[in-house]
Amino acid sequence: MADQLSVVVVDDHPAVRAGVAYWLSSGEPPIRVVADGEDVKAAWLGAGADADVVVLDLHLGGPTPALGDLRRLVEAGRRVVVYSMRADDEIALQCLELGALCYLTKAEGAEHLVPAVRAAAEGRPYTPPSLAGALAGDRSDARPALSAREAEVLVEWFQSESKDFVARRLGISVSTVNSHLERIRIKYAMIGREAPTKAALVARAIQDGLIGVDDL
Amino acid sequence: MVGVTAEEQVFGGVRLALLGVVAIIQLGLGLRPLLTYEYGPGAWPAYGALALVTVACAPWVVRRRPLPVPLVVAGTVTVVTASVVATSSIPPDAHFGPPHWSFGLVSWHLLVLLADRVPWLLGALGAHIGGDLVLFALAGPPDRTEVGAAGVVVLGVTSFQLGLLVLIRVLLRTARQAAEVAAAEERAATRVALAEQWAQDLRAGFAGGLGTTLPLLADLADGVADPRAEETRRRCAFAATQLRRLFAEHDEVPDPLVHEVAACVDVAERRGLAVSLAVSGGAVDVPTDVRRALTAPVAAALSAARERARVSLLRTGDEVRLAVIADAGVPVHAESGQVEVRCDAYGERTRTEARWRTS
Incomplete structure (x- = not known):
């Protein structure tokens, strides 16, 4: 199946690699893990070099997060989903700044990993609840201005972990919730350093009519 | 009254009573000899000066305020001077006798002026009595009877007034101690109230915490x-x-x-x-x-x-x-x-x- 999504999983724990592979292959349609390894080399060499999405653990044995590896992958145009043990707002925001399409904590399971990988394969962002919390709690000076509704969607999504619940509470549809979340991510993509994934994200949003050229 | 201690309040009352004593003695006991006997030219001015000091002190004493220091100094000098002038103008051989109207009266004036400044009071009383004694001695060598009579008068009047001074001091000390005890009791009551409040807050805190x-x-x-x-x-x-x-x-x-x-x-x-x-x-x-x-x-x-x-x-x-x-x-x-x-x-x-x- 040529059109099946391919993924490379980089994590220093074999159990995590196996678990991620299982979740992805149980997706509908299934996602194929073409390579995995405890080192980021797996994403550069062999079958991993051509995989659509990289699922990257930030803590590969060492105490410092592998932000340099993330930057190099993004600069090479790779679509990266960061899958980390640490629920650290600052690191999550740093990963977005570097151009990761999603930051997931390991407390968030298949229900977020599978859609995150699918979205990343299309060059779209995915915002899981923990990341929504990090964005809602962002107090940095460089943060983009969000509308009241966008801020409320972020907070509700962080609090409830259910888009149905958010949609019911705010009296909007689930797809509107999604487009609010996507627009927030585009606002974030338009600040800070440039990255191919971020440019693609903005371009795609203009194509989809999510934002106008005037918003740039 | 804010800022006025119990001691000051009691002393204000005492001074008012002393002023009353002075007024009565000056009008009642002082005026009669002046009208009865023959005096020198200084008698009436001295009497007037003493009356003036009484009147000058009255506004403060009646309002129970402390006398201003300039008034006290001027009053004391006037009183002591008037004492000397009055004694110089009494008839010969009348020292410490009934015509010597100023002797007792001046001491009362000094008490009004200086009852709260004991060392000054003793000094001024010494000057007044000493002056009178000197004038008594200068008036001619007294015989033994005269010396005895003078001694009885000086001792009687002075010891009565000093006794009164001691009483005033004791009264003031008692007032101060009573005020201190009252303040201590008030502080203790405040502490008790605070402790009760604290205990109540603690109970309320636990009740709030323990809730249901x-x-x-x-x-x-x-x-x-x-x-x-x-x-x-x-x-x-x-x-x-x-x-x-x-x-x-x-x-x-x-x-x-x-x-x-x-x-x-x-x-x-x-x-x-x-x-x-x-x-x-x-x-x-x-x-x-x-x-x-x-x-x-x-x-x-x-x-x-x-x-x-x-x-x-x-x-x-x-x-x-x-x-x-x-x-x-x-x-x-x-x-x-x-x-x-x-x-x-x-x-x-x-x-x-x-x-x-x-x-």
Whole structure:
């Protein structure tokens, strides 16, 4: 199946690699893990070099997060989903700044990993609840201005972990919730350093009519 | 009266009485000899000067204010001078006899002026008596009878007035001690009131913290609450959460709010609930009573949850939002105050949120 999504999983724990592979292959349609390894080399060499999405653990044995590896992958145009043990707002925001399409904590399971990988394969962002919390709690000076509704969607999504619940509470549809979340991510993509994934994200949003050229 | 001690008040009264004594003696006992006997030219001016000093002191003495120092100095000099002038103008051989009207009167004046300045008073009295004695000696060598008579008068008048001075000092000291005792009693009463208030606050704090625990224990002991009933189990879960949160409140931790929320979550997890806790945003300072108000709805919502709950704490630049999404249809009773509590039910799920605006 040529059109099946391919993924490379980089994590220093074999159990995590196996678990991620299982979740992805149980997706509908299934996602194929073409390579995995405890080192980021797996994403550069062999079958991993051509995989659509990289699922990257930030803590590969060492105490410092592998932000340099993330930057190099993004600069090479790779679509990266960061899958980390640490629920650290600052690191999550740093990963977005570097151009990761999603930051997931390991407390968030298949229900977020599978859609995150699918979205990343299309060059779209995915915002899981923990990341929504990090964005809602962002107090940095460089943060983009969000509308009241966008801020409320972020907070509700962080609090409830259910888009149905958010949609019911705010009296909007689930797809509107999604487009609010996507627009927030585009606002974030338009600040800070440039990255191919971020440019693609903005371009795609203009194509989809999510934002106008005037918003740039 | 603000700033006036008990001692000053008592002394004001004493001085007023002394002024009355002076006025009566001057008018009653002093005037009669002047009209009866033949005096030198200085007698009437001396009498007038003494009367003037009395009148000058009266405005302060009647209002029970301390005499100004310039008035005291001028008055004392005038009185002592008048004493010398008056004694010089009495008829010969009349020293310390009935015509010597000024001798006793001047001492009373000095008492009015200087009763609160004992060393000055003794000095002025010494000058007055000494002056009179010198003039007595200069008037010609007195015989033994005259010396004896003079001695009796000087001793009688002086010892009476000194005795009065001692009494005044004792009275003032007693007044001061009484005031000190009263102040000490007042301080003790204040301390007692403060201690009672503190104890009451402590009890209220515990009552607030323990909340429903004591009535629940009483109901269980009385057999009113059935441990098998769902409602009793919910009350027990709530009481346990409250107690656990109360213990956590006194721990020294860098982020007390997260610590207390985690304590509530811990109790719920021990009960078999699947709880996910998410914290976002950096720590902010939250006062103890606000933390209590924020976590109380969480404790209530968690104890009502059946299987699953999501607890989230979000801290942004201007507010703290603590929310629980639980699978329980029981709405939590909202407490108002600094913290805004909202509770909505959506089908099987209930959302309880406590918000506190930091700014």
